[in-house]
Amino acid sequence: MPDRAELRSDLKRLIVESLRLEGLTPENIADDAPLFGEGLGLDSVDALELVVALEKRYGMKIQSHEVDKSVFASVSHLAEFVARTLAKDTVVKK
């Protein structure tokens, strides 16, 4: 499992690349800044794009019931979710 700090930077790059947000760099995104509403101001279309990008990047399958507001609350929350899901997938595969 990747180191959390590494995972957070990786996710920031993924957000910038997959959402193509004008003028946004990974360095501009704080670990605990809200992704939706205030903060980055992402919307439900961004969430959809992000789920697809996460699945491609980490080779995981995300069920829609797993994606709630808290998962996307911030990069830190997202990193926890990805780490948890990857760990679970590993267990299942074993």
Add this chain to the structure above:
Amino acid sequence: MDSHRHTDDRRVVVTGLGAVSAAGWGVAALREAVRSGRTAIGPFDRFDHQAQRTHVAGQVPPWRPVKGRPIRWNRWSNSDRFAVFSACEATAQAGLSPPLDNEAVGVFFGSSTAGLSDTEPFFEEMVRRPGSRPRRGVLASHLISAPAETVARHLGVRGPVETVSSACASGGLAIEQALRAIRNSEVDLALAGGAECLCLTTYSGFNALRAVDERPCRPFRSDRAGISLGEGGAVLVLESLAHARARGAMPLAEILGAGSTCDANHMTAPQADGEWAANAIRLAIVDAGLEPEAIDFINAHGTGTPLNDAAESAAMQRAFGARANKIPTTATKGVVGHLLAAAGSVAAIATILGLIDREVDPTPGGGETDPALAVDLALGAPRSLPGMRAAVSVSLGFGGANAAVVFGRWDQA
């Protein structure tokens, strides 16, 4: 122009203009282009048109500088970008600062292609490679209502946000809808406009109909051979005169009246005798409280197809009688191409610029004006008309939709 028919809260003035077209980004570029007598239609590269019969269009140039683009720019479709840019330019000129968040502000928009230039590659990928997962986010721009809604979200408009999709009459109809909403006190202020993108669907469709000229279009000329497709956006800020006065905004022109009808005749062809197009023009003039004699110039639909220009000329003869061939006429499509559902919006801006400059703009295309048509087409250079007070802009669409809007020059008392 003061028709004195309405009290200040029912008179509707224009206080801001915004436009994007093949002429470039901004109203200044459009103004320069329509006065130049040259066309902005030419070779284009928005998509692969090798398999098409024709190879020209009015394509919007890239926006430079890139700096300062809104955060969502990359995710918007071309139509959304044209719509938002035009709306921002118009509201800035009107002295408005977003968010315009009260329920007395509305958006009334013409649209037909919306995000098609972005979703065509999406659907192509889905068909060619089943199981592939192309970017689904582009689908957010696919709805015909997307440009109006994107404008509303970007500027924080909370009142009625409505999309008109009645083919090429939409731009005129959107202005009429905004005019009525203000007169009826449903809104104090409205953004009326439209946006449209070049895409394979419309380009190949009009080509299949053999309605596209191989050269840049030549409205009202003897050898005219069809339209040239264009793209872009245009937005007018409309408000009641009372509202403009109360906030100290300077009117640029007045919307005196509007009228609309339908041929109820054919899917694509206009009714040859122009009866119902003429009735739309008459209704607009009556709505303005004027007589036909008061119309100083015409911004014609003038697509450059043999059928449209002939039927439109017939309509002018019905609406204006023997005077039809003496009213100076211009056709904006010769400059920027046919913007479909936004054509009436960009033509409205060109008409207002003409009223401000007291000029009738030349229509590019070369060649002689068709002697079979009763039209006095301005050619070569802007034609000065010092006493002008009012003009009519005409938008005619597939399905027989006809819209006319009468604009009045604003003279400070």
